[in-house]
Amino acid sequence: MPGSLTISHHEAAVALDHTDAARLATVLEELAYLLEIPGPNRINDAQLTVLCEGRTADRAELSHWSRALAAQLKGRL
16 A cells, blocks of 8 residues: 555564554654753653663664654555
């Protein structure tokens, strides 16, 4: 289907339609923004820990990953 996105790992696949992929890209860009900005609207350290699922919280790495993945998604739309 034109505009669809398929992500696979071995035999399992996850598909997002065009609208969902565009929305996810926007969410990822906003996440990166909220990780980077200073002030009260910034994602705090406790929230960052949750987002990193117990791994060492690295704000810069998560922000970079979010922006890169958003760009990949937008590039495939």
